[in-house]
Amino acid sequence: MNTEHIQVPLSTHGQARLDLPTPLTHELLTVLEQSLAQTLARLRRSLSVDAVDPALIEYASWMPAGRQ
DSSP states (O other): OOEEEEEEEOTTSOEEEEEEESSOOHHHHHHHHHHHHHHHHHHHHHTSTTSOOHHHHHHHHHSOTTOO
16 A cells, blocks of 8 residues: 655644555545544543543552552
């Protein structure tokens, strides 16, 4: 399968690279746009201040009840 690469500049944070299958079609770009928005939204939620740190969950599971 052939691929096309898109470099997305991230201001002063370098760039991101997307590898897309070819041939590119309007349908594929629509699917990409929707999937990318959903993926970035999930990533944003996972990085939120309110997100629970998995290490804290693991640490708490080893602590006796009432000492967390």
